[in-house]
Amino acid sequence: MSSLSGKVVLITGGANGIGADVARRLHSKGANLVLTDLDKGLLDELAAKLGGDRVLTVVADVRDLAAMQAAVAVGVERFGGIDVVMANAGIATTGSVLGVDPAAFKTLIDVNVMGVFHTVRAALPSVIERRGYVLIVSSAAAYAAAAGMVPYDTSKAGVEHFANALRMEVAHRGVAVGSAHMLWIDTPMVREGKADSEAFREMLRRLPGPLGKTTSIDKCGEIFVAGIENRKRQINCPRFVGLLRWLKPVLSSRLGESLTMKHVPELLPMMDAEAVALGRSVSARTEALEK
Structure with missing residues (x-):
């Protein structure tokens, strides 16, 4: 029997991508799920696929503390408490500091940073009561910066x-x-980035070795669930991303930055021009959910 059988797991951004894959895997291991997202249609579709009474879906915006507190309250009422919280909801933007839409920058910080705080703040009392586990979904981007x-x-x-x-x-x-740290995972966010931006596709092509390769959601979900089961301090996907954590001082040095900076004069203007042509600094899906 899995150590997660009977546990209650709250996942934000749970309707698709990594969140949905982790939800499916945890459900198969006997976990009870509280899934939040802004996309009601995808939430309903996932709940229907999973079936049974061990899935609770809540349309909630992680930027709204009261909404996250309400989602946690409904989960606690339904299942008795929260054992694991996975703060997964996140978005990306396109463009340089001079090119990105300032409103898009603020939205990203509100979702990716304030959303993590709101999620953890809301769930933490119950997680403490159950001596549980908190997983913050970060990125390999926390180890190595990139222009654009x-x-x-x-x-x-x-x-x-x-x-x-x-x-x-x-x-x-x-x-x-x-904390979870992924490189390029075949999520809707990465697929949309590739579809929107030739500069993004070219940047991936020019990255050295495996750094430009994309990992399947299936493989990432497998690694995440193993990490959750073992209450890991760091979850890295692909696993070699853990090496980047130890190489962080080198990657932020002149030597490390030289690996990618030679392409910046060409690719960054392309990226900014593409954002202007699209008329947005976020993906089409993010823009649609904002309306």
Whole structure:
């Protein structure tokens, strides 16, 4: 029997991508699920596929603390408490500091950083009561910066440190805290980035070795669930991403930055021009959910 059987897991951004794949895997291991997202249609579709009475879906915006508190309250009422919280909801933007829409930058910080705080703040009392586990979904971007990704890199470095600080606050209360760090996963966000941007596709092509390769959602979900079961401090996908954590001082040095900076004068103007042509700094799906 899985260690997650009978446990209650709250996942934000649970309607598709990594969140949905992890939800399916946890459900198969006997977990009870509280899934939140802005996309009611995808939430309903996932709940129908999973079936049974162990799935509760709540349309909630992670930018709204009251909404997340209400989602947690409904989950606690339904299942008795929250054992695991996976703060997964996140978005990306396109464009340089001079090119990105300032409103899009703010939206990203509100979702990727404030959304993590609201999710954890709402769920933490129950997680503490159950001596549970908190997983903050960061990124390999917390280990290595990239031109054209300043908003995303800023947010993911921030929530990694959030996880590190939170761990020290709650360890004595029996709560474990982990952060997840992915490179390029075949999520809707990455697929949309490839579809929208030739500069993005070219950047991936020019990255050295495996750094430009895309990993399947299926493989990522497998690694995530193993990490959740073992209450890991870091979950890295692909697993070699863990090496980037130790190489972080080198990657932020002149030597490390030289690996990608030679392409910036060509690719960054392309990226900004593409955002202007599209008329948006976020994906079409994110823009649609904002309306």
